[in-house]
Amino acid sequence: MSLRIEVLSGLGGKAPAAILVEAKGKRLLLDAGGALHPGQSNEWAAGLDVDAVLITHDHIDHIGGVTALPGELPLYCTSPVAAALPPGRDWRPLPERGECRIAGIPVTTGQAGHSLGGVWLHLGVAGGVFYSGDACLESLLLPFDEPPPARVALLDASYGIYDVPQAQCREAIARRLSEPRVLPVPASGRALEMALWLDTLAPRLGITWDLDSVCRKGLEALLELPRSLRRVGGDAAIRQLLDAPRPTSPSLWLVADRDDDPHDWPAHRLLHTGYLTPRRQRQRVAGEVDWQRWNVHLRLSHLRALVRQLGARQVVPLFTTDVREVNELLMTPSGLMMATEGSDAAG
Ligand SMILES: [Zn+2]
The missing domain is CATH 3.60.15.10 (Ribonuclease Z/Hydroxyacylglutathione hydrolase-like)
Incomplete structure (x- = not known):
C-alpha cells in the first residue's frame, strides 16, 4: 500500500x-x-x-x-x-x-x-x-x-x-513559591493538575493560593467527562478544591495564560512553566520573569x-x-x- x-x-x-x-x-x-x-x-x-x-x-x-x-x-x-x-x-x-x-x-x-x-x-x-x-x-x-x-x-x-522526571520539576517549582507568584498556564492542560498539586502543597508551605475562573471551569469540565478519561482517585480532591472558600489576596495565583506581562502583576512575580515565546525569553534574560519547567x-x-x-x-x-x-x-x-x-x- x-x-x-x-x-x-x-x-x-x-x-x-x-x-x-x-x-x-x-x-x-x-x-x-x-x-x-x-x-x-x-x-x-x-x-x-x-x-x-x-x-x-x-x-x-x-x-x-x-x-x-x-x-x-x-x-x-x-x-x-x-x-x-x-x-x-x-x-x-x-x-x-x-x-x-x-x-x-x-x-x-x-x-x-x-x-x-x-x-x-x-x-x-x-x-x-x-x-x-x-x-x-x-x-x-x-x-x-x-x-x-x-x-x-x-x-x-x-x-x-531533556529527561528530568516530573518529581524534580515539582520540587524546583515549590522552592520558588516563598515569594508572591503568578503562574500563567494553558487552561486545558497543566492548569488542572497544577491546581490539584498546589492545593496539597500550599498548606504545607504556609501560603495562600487561588485560581482564576478559567482554570476553575477547566476543572469543572474535567469532572463532566466520563470517569474513564481521568486517572482514578482525583475526583474527591477536585470537588474539595472547587468547594473550598478562597482567600481574598492570595500570595500565589494560578491563571489561564493571557500573555501576562510583569506590569500586569505589580505585587507578584511571574513564574512560567512551559514554552517561552521570544518576548518572554528576553524577559527571562533581563531578570523580569522566572522559568521552571513542569513536564507536559x-x-x-x-x-x-x-x-x-x-x-x-x-x-x-x-x-x-x-x-x-x-x-x-x-x-x-x-x-x-x-x-x-x-x-x-x-x-
Ligand atoms: Zn499542547
Whole structure:
C-alpha cells in the first residue's frame, strides 16, 4: 500500500503542527496549528487540498490554523476540543478513546495525557501510522492510553533530549513559591493538575493560593467527562478544591495564560512553566520573569519506551531542533531504522 507522509510544519523546531498523510488515495491533515507568537511563519495551509482534518487538542499550535482552512472541509475532534474552534465552525466527533473511519481510513484514538479532551491518532494503514499530538506520560490527572503497534511514529519531541522526571520539576517549582507568584498556564492542560498539586502543597508551605475562573471551569469540565478519561482517585480532591472558600489576596495565583506581562502583576512575580515565546525569553534574560519547567510533553525516556512499545521502524521527532540527537538516542540494539531530517517517510 502506498503511504506518503509530509510534515508541512512542525519539523526542526517548536512550530505549528500540520502533517499530511496520504493513503488509499485519500489525504488527511493531522492538526492545523497556528503561530505560537507574533511573527512566527505559518504558511503551511496555502494551496492545501485534503479530504479531512483531524485535530488532536485545543492548544494554539495544533488548532489555531483552522481559520486558514475552507469552512466546508470536514473537521474531526473530540467535544472538549470543539469548544476552542472558531464560532460556528462545523465539526464531526472524534472518539476520546476508540475507533472510527475517516475518508475510508481506519482511525484509532486514545488519551494523550496532555490536555482536556486531547488525543493521539493511529491510522490503520501500511503497518500503522502513529501521531502522538502533544503527549505526556506524567500527568497526575490525565491518562495516557497505550496505542496499537505502528510502523511509523510521529512523536512529540518538544523537549528534545531533556529527561528530568516530573518529581524534580515539582520540587524546583515549590522552592520558588516563598515569594508572591503568578503562574500563567494553558487552561486545558497543566492548569488542572497544577491546581490539584498546589492545593496539597500550599498548606504545607504556609501560603495562600487561588485560581482564576478559567482554570476553575477547566476543572469543572474535567469532572463532566466520563470517569474513564481521568486517572482514578482525583475526583474527591477536585470537588474539595472547587468547594473550598478562597482567600481574598492570595500570595500565589494560578491563571489561564493571557500573555501576562510583569506590569500586569505589580505585587507578584511571574513564574512560567512551559514554552517561552521570544518576548518572554528576553524577559527571562533581563531578570523580569522566572522559568521552571513542569513536564507536559514526552521526555527522552518516555519517547524511547513509546518507540519500543509501538515497534516503530521509522520515527520522526517533531517540534524540536534536536532531530538528529533525539534520533540517535532513540536507536536501539535491534537496529531500529530511524528517519533522518527528511520530512517524507515513504513506503
Ligand atoms: Zn499542547
